[in-house]
Amino acid sequence: MKTLSLDIESYSSVNLSKCGTYRYAECDEFEILLFAYSIDGGEVQVIDVANGEEIPEEVYSALSDDTVLKYAFNANFERICLSKFLGMPTGQYLNPKSWRCTMVSSATLGLPLSLEGVGAVLGLDKQKLSEGKNLIRYFCVPCIPTKVNGGRIRNLPNHDKAKWETFKSYNKRDVEVELEIQKQLSKFPVTEELWAEYHLDQEINDRGILIDLEFVKQAVELDKTSKQAILDELKNLTGLENPNSVLQMREWLKGQGLEVESLGKETVTELLDSKIDEKLKQVLLLRQQLAKSSVKKYQTMLSVAGSDHRARGMFMFYGANRTGRWSGRLIQLQNLYRNTISDLAEVRTLVKQGNVEAIHLLYDNVPEVLAQLIRTAFVPKENYKFIVSDFSSIEAIVLAWLSGETWVVNAYANREDLYIKNAERMFGAKEGTVDKHSELRQKSKIATLACGYGGAVGALNAFGATSLGMKEEELKPTVDAWRNANPHIVQFWWAVDRAVKQVVKTRSSVRLRNLSFHYQSGILFITLPSGRKLAYVKPRIGENKFGGECVTYEGIGLARKWERINSYGPKFVENITQAVARDILAYAMQVLREYNIVASVHDEVILEVPKDIQVETINNIMCQMPDWAKGLPMRAEGYECNFYKKD
Known part of the structure; x- marks a missing residue:
């Protein structure tokens, strides 16, 4: 056996979308229901685990055999769930090095990040069965007890045998579709260098980052009490039954001589800067505090943290498939509130102690304080510290290097x-x-x-x-x-624009500085200095909103739907620049592998290291450039901390 393609169906009472794969699989009620597999691309078999069928010994052994390559679409889910199935404890998982994710293969070609989406775009003969979602809702999650179902909280195979047989067909079809995608994409193999990056990403996700749950619980409680106090004060000021209602608040403001179309953040900020009555300012300020949703991050932390208090599965490799950058999942470290409070450690301690009186005495806007403290919920394990290091002005310098400025x-x-x-x-x-x-x-x-x-x-x-x-x-x-x-940057925009148009029109290849552009099998490829390729599906010449000529391609648009997208030189340059910056970060992460990376955010890495490791050491390692980046200077700046923050 050289390869094993697989797909599982499973049950857990933990909400997968809210809590993530690691918490989902950690649940005591987690179990695998169906196990579909194909050995070396052969006929797909389905093992009905829920009804007592056993996985064949050679397949069972292959799961932990690093000489056998395992393929799955969103392989992280199968790998983590099967780790639990094999009896591995929280924090220990099957080695990702022998796993290949077909979703990553699809992402590198600019394709959708779902099995159904990829199958549709590729026009496969066999498509993912559409009834799957209903079957998953029936068998894979708890059900609501009713008189009709006898008050049960879970549907088992014997509760609807016809549905169960359809579910087995669905499980089998998923592997068939995944195999067909493998076959279709085989002419564009993912490089071993990129798989090495994926495996590092999986190690980081497996490691997770520690959350101070005691602090988080106190923050949630403080938010609850402060929001209630704000609500009570607003009721007293306005006489409204529900001051949180946009409709009621707009009507009240209208009665005070202030007519507004919206109560959005920008509108309220403008009103607060204008010359309005002090009472109205007070009401708007309080309502702004009431509307702050930062506590949701804390609640997500409680949902995601495992039994060892570490949050896992927060990063998606190639999640931004236009550039190959990582994207955030679950808690979303990529869009955390910036902290500007000078006495961050002191106020954090007050929150953790539950010292509500002191916090209200020192700060007028408690929701704002809690928002600024979100980062500080992430802490290193005992006797360790965080070192945070990031590249300085990386996009500006990469753009200048690429363009010859x-x-x-x-x-x-x-x-x-x-x-x-x-x-x-x-x-x-x-x-x-x-x-x-x-x-x-x-x-x-x-x-x-x-x-x-x-x-x-x-x-x-x-x-x-x-x-x-x-x-x-x-x-x-x-x-x-x-x-x-910056004339060379401007010239670079339009040189890229001309190169892309030439390739799309003539199906030729074009070399521009340290980039190359070519067309193959209905895809426009831009080869970066690292050798990695950006892909644009089904490119053609179209017309922009000004009536001019532009290049269009198919991809996921702003509405998160597969659609035709217009682009032009400067936008392609943005993709290229951010992709090169991403490659530099990926190289730095490989070099820093032994230093326990727990997160990467934009152009920054967070390391959980012993206390004798020096910031300067990490910064110097960060600045080691790959061979392909000759002539590209890079600076890294860092700091150490006992909780995550922005220095």
């Missing part, structure tokens, strides 16, 4: 402030006249963040240019100044 690369290598150097070029300021507190530096920073991928006036506004003091009439000249200061 050498003044940026040189300034970065010389450890100069890029925003100051850019301001000098943009506004003709003499060297040494712009400092960190200068208005010109602020304008340069906004322009650098907003304009790198073709952004113009709208992008400046999206980055808060006017709210930070820039006048409307300054915006267009600022865009022009940034583009004039």
Whole structure:
């Protein structure tokens, strides 16, 4: 036996979508119901485990045999569930090195991240059975007790034998579809380098990150009591039965002479900055606090943490399949609230102690305090510490390196402030006249963040240019100044645009600096300096909203549906730049493997290390560049902490 393709159906009383695979499988009631498999691509067999059938010995042994490659779609689910099935304790799992995930193979080609979606896009002869969701709801999760079902809380195979037989067919079909996907994608094999990254990702997910559950429980309780106090105060101020109701609050505000279309965050912020009655300001401030949903993160932590208090399965490899970046799952570390409280450790201690009186005495806005403390719920294990290290201005320097904007690369290598150097070029300021507190530096920073991928006036506004003091009439000249200061980046946008169009029109290959573009089997490929490829499915020449020529391709759009997407040079450059930055992070993570990575967030890694490990050591390792990145300088900055925070 060389390969084993498999799919399982299972039962657990733990909610899979809310708690994740690791908690789902840890549940005492977890059990495998059906086990479908194919040896070396042969006929699919289904083992009815729920009815006492046993998995053949050679298959059972293959699960823990690292010489046999196991294939599954979303292989993490099968691997973790089968680890529990084999009797492995929490924190110990089957070695991921002998597992191959067909979902990852699909993601590398820009395909959907679901078995059903991939099958539909590829037009397979055999498709995933549509009745599967109903069967899963019937057999795989607890049911509501009713008179009709005799008050039972779970449906077993004997409760509906016809459905059970259909469920077995569904299980078999999933492996058949997965095998067909393997066959279809075999002409685009995933590289061993990428599988090594996937295996590291699985190790990180298996390791998990420790959560201070005592602190989290106190935070949830504090949020509950503070929200009730806010609600009571709002009732007294407004006389409303439910001040949390948008409709009721809008009507009350209208009665006070303030008519608003919405009570969204931006609208309320604008109103608070305007000249309105102090009572109205107080009401809006309180309602803003009431609407803060940060406590949901704490509640998710309680749901996700295992019996050893570690949260696992929080990162999805190749989750952003346009660039190959990781995406967040469950607690979502990628979008945590930034902490700006100066006495973070002190207020965290007060919350953990449940010292409600002191917190209310020191802080007016308790929901805001709890939001800023979310990161601090993540802690290292006993006698260890966190080292957090991240790349400095990685996208800006990668974009400059790719495009040949050498003044940026040189300034970065010389450890100069890029925003100051850019301001000098943009506004003709003499060297040494712009400092960190200068208005010109602020304008340069906004322009650098907003304009790198073709952004113009709208992008400046999206980055808060006017709210930070820039006048409307300054915006267009600022865009022009940034583009004039960075001519090679601008030229790179349109060189990429021409290359992509040429390849799509002529099915030829184009080389541009350290990138290559080619067309194969209905896919546009962009080969990055690392050798990894970005894929755009079924590309063709279309028309943009301005009536001009553009490249379109099929992918997951903003509405999370498979659709045709318009793109152009600067957008392709954004994908390329972020993909290269991702490859640099992935390389750094491989080099840092022995230092117990517990998380990666954007361009940052969090390590759980013994207390004698130095921050400088980690920063230096982070900056080791792969051979393909010659001439690309990189800086990493880090800090150590006893709970996760933003330094």
